[in-house]
Amino acid sequence: MQRGQRAIAIGFFVSTLTLLGAALKPDGAVSSQTMPIQSASSTLPDQPFFFQPPGVQINPPGPAATSLPLAPSAGGTWTVVSSPNTSATEHNFLQNVTCMSASDCWAVGTSFAAGAVTQTLIERWDGTAWTIVSSPNAGVAQGNFLYGVTCVSTSECWAAGYYNAAGAAQTLIERWDGTSWAIVSSPNTSTTRNNFLYGVTCVSASECWAVGGHYTGSVNQTLIERWDGISWAIVNSPSTNAAEHNQFYGVTCPSALDCWAVGFYKNSLTGNNQTLMERWDGNSWALVPSPNTLSIQDNHLFAVTCVSESECWAVGDYVNSNALSRSVQTLIERWDGTSWAVIASPNASTQTDVLFGVSCRSASDCWAAGYQTTNSVSQTLIEQWDGKAWTIASSADTSATKNPVLHAVNLKSPGRARPMARVTFTSRAMRRKPNSRSRPTHFKKNMAMAARMVTSRSTTKTEICFGRHFLEDRTGMESSA
Numbered sequence: 001m002q003r004g005q006r007a008i009a010i011g012f013f014v015s016t017l018t019l020l021g022a023a024l025k026p027d028g029a030v031s032s033q034t035m036p037i038q039s040a041s042s043t044l045p046d047q048p049f050f051f052q053p054p055g056v057q058i059n060p061p062g063p064a065a066t067s068l069p070l071a072p073s074a075g076g077t078w079t080v081v082s083s084p085n086t087s088a089t090e091h092n093f094l095q096n097v098t099c100m101s102a103s104d105c106w107a108v109g110t111s112f113a114a115g116a117v118t119q120t121l122i123e124r125w126d127g128t129a130w131t132i133v134s135s136p137n138a139g140v141a142q143g144n145f146l147y148g149v150t151c152v153s154t155s156e157c158w159a160a161g162y163y164n165a166a167g168a169a170q171t172l173i174e175r176w177d178g179t180s181w182a183i184v185s186s187p188n189t190s191t192t193r194n195n196f197l198y199g200v201t202c203v204s205a206s207e208c209w210a211v212g213g214h215y216t217g218s219v220n221q222t223l224i225e226r227w228d229g230i231s232w233a234i235v236n237s238p239s240t241n242a243a244e245h246n247q248f249y250g251v252t253c254p255s256a257l258d259c260w261a262v263g264f265y266k267n268s269l270t271g272n273n274q275t276l277m278e279r280w281d282g283n284s285w286a287l288v289p290s291p292n293t294l295s296i297q298d299n300h301l302f303a304v305t306c307v308s309e310s311e312c313w314a315v316g317d318y319v320n321s322n323a324l325s326r327s328v329q330t331l332i333e334r335w336d337g338t339s340w341a342v343i344a345s346p347n348a349s350t351q352t353d354v355l356f357g358v359s360c361r362s363a364s365d366c367w368a369a370g371y372q373t374t375n376s377v378s379q380t381l382i383e384q385w386d387g388k389a390w391t392i393a394s395s396a397d398t399s400a401t402k403n404p405v406l407h408a409v410n411l412k413s414p415g416r417a418r419p420m421a422r423v424t425f426t427s428r429a430m431r432r433k434p435n436s437r438s439r440p441t442h443f444k445k446n447m448a449m450a451a452r453m454v455t456s457r458s459t460t461k462t463e464i465c466f467g468r469h470f471l472e473d474r475t476g477m478e479s480s481a
Contacts, residue, residue: 080396083123083130086111092121095147096408100154103127106176108135108146108159118143120174122159122181135181138163138172146172148200148210154178158227160210162196169194171225173210173232186225186232189214195223199251199261199303205229209280211261213247220245222278224261224285237278237285240265246276250314254306257282260335262290262301262314273298275333277314277340290340291333293318299331303408307360310337313385315355315368328352330383332368332390345390348372348381355383357408363387369395369406378403 085092090113099105105125112118122135137144146161155178162169173186188195197212206229214223224237239246245266253259259280264273277290292299298319306312312335317328330353332345345368347353352373360366364387372381380395395406 081130083107084132086119086121086132087113089113090116094121094123094407096149098149098151098157099125100151104154106149106151106157106159108149108161110145112143117141118145120144120146120159120161120172122146133181135159135174136183138165138170138183144172146174147198150201150208151176152202152205152208156202156205158200158202158208158210160197160200160212162194162212165191168192169196171195171197171210171212171223173197173200173225184232186210187234189216189223189234193217194220197223197225198249201251201253201259202227203253203256203259207253207256209251209253209259209261211248211251211263213263216242219243219266220247222246222248222261222263222276224248224251224278235285237261238287240276240287241268244268248276248278250301250303252304252306252312253280254309254312258306258309260304260306260312260314261285262304262316264300264316267295270295272296273300275299275301275314275316275331277301277304288340290314291342293320293331293342297321301331301333302355303357305359305366306335307363307366311335311360311363313358313360313366313368314340315358315370317354317370325350328354330355330368330370330381332358332383343390345383346392348379348392349374351375352378353381355381357406359409360385367393367409369409371403371405378405380404380406382406382409 083094090111092109092111094107094109096109097105097107103126107123107125107130109121110118111121117140119137120135122133123130124133135146143164144161145163146159148160149157151157155176157176159174159176159181161172163172164170168191170188170191171186173184174181175184186197194215195212196214197210199212200208200210202208206227208227210225210227210232212223213220215221219242221239221242222237224235225232226235246263247265248261248263250263251259251261257280261278261280263276265276266272267274272295274292274295275290277288278285279288290301299316300318301314301316303316304312304314314333314335316331318331320327320329327350329347330345332343332355333340334343345355349372353370354372355368355370357370358366358368364385366385368383368385368390370381371378373379382393382395383390384393
């Protein structure tokens with residue numbers, strides 16, 4: 001049995017999703033309801049965007065949603081923990097989180113005031129409270145965005161994203177050296193066309209990967225960069241077609257010779273987005289076939305995690321539409337060492353259910369996080385895999401009207417040598433005292449944390465949630481905290 005650990009999921013609250021600003025469609029048109037697939041001819045969003053599937057209405061037409069019953073969350077509970085904001089008058093967004101221990105965690109995102117330039121936002125957990133840590137920006141007159149974060153050690157962390165430079169997005173990578181964050185030079189395919197990074201992970205201090213996309217002049221193509229301990233360099237990565245949009249959002253490495261990058265591409269024949277997966281074998285990246293619900297349905301993957309080289313999970317959503325209704329539903333896929341397959345996953349509403357993050361502690365304990373929308377109001381969505389099926393777990397929502405969204409989640413045993421792409425940290429072991437009815441057993445505490453944003457009438461705020469459950473290390477039996 002692996003040692004206990006904490007898991008963290010992050011996201012935000014918003015009172016109106018359209019307040020999050022515009023993202024760009026593949027054709028360059030601006031929409032507040034789309035994923036940011038950008039073109040050089042388009043005006044870049046001046047605010048952080050919300051990961052919304054392309055072309056999907058935030059509140060799709062159709063019958064009112066019927067809430068599904070929640071499955072027991074392995075005895076777990078979620079509670080909100082306070083997190084700071086740059087100002088009471090500024091919007092604050094947290095996009096990702098990672099931890100090295102129970103007293104050392106990092107969350108990254110962006111902040112901005114109305115009409116002002118977006119700046120990087122980094123917060124740190126010291127075991128007691130979250131505090132804002134100074135983080136650099138590529139320029140005070142340029143928008144700066146952080147979307148991914150990972151740590152190799154307490155003195156070696158990386159954050160990745162992009163910044164706006166003279167109308168074109170350029171990659172942005174920052175490094176923590178144990179004392180401060182600093183911008184580290186990262187390459188771009190062009191200085192006049194968009195380059196952006198959304199995910200980052202490290203195998204060691206001399207082996208890290210960052211993924212995203214770049215604009216060629218007509219479409220987006222995949223972008224993968226590698227850290228060799230000295231500098232970042234672009235590594236060749238295939239796209240499905242030179243005339244099709246391709247973009248990555250998540251990356252993970254179960255070993256130095258085995259990495260996965262996931263996202264989606266736009267099929268030029270059907271016009272639908274389809275899942276995109278590539279694998280690193282130690283020498284090169286190659287496309288790997290990945291399933292879709294239907295070729296005429298939009299399918300998106302946003303995150304990936306691996307328990308081993310033969311056990312991986314990827315999550316996202318797909319669009320289910322007909323003449324009468326249009327809905328977004330959860331999408332979960334599993335790698336068994338040979339191929340990927342779609343695995344049944346529940347939905348909490350009949351309108352919108354999206355999963356943005358996934359992580360596994362073992363082959364029988366995985367968690368996915370995102371959000372669901374019912375009657376124009378979103379709520380957090382957390383699902384758990386118990387080795388047999390995915391079920392919806394209870395999650396904390398501070399308000400029925402503030403639209404909370406979770407963006408990332410991760411669990412990892414501290415004994416594992418490899419770092420994961422998302423959050424991980426270890427809590428202390430707990431022992432249950434023996435009594436006349438039960439033999440002595442050791443319990444390991446799992447902690448889940450979610451960082452979110454809360455929008456009031458004029459500003460967006462961050463919030464952190466913690467979830468707890470206990471795992472008996474002999475039988476796998478769980479009880480509530």
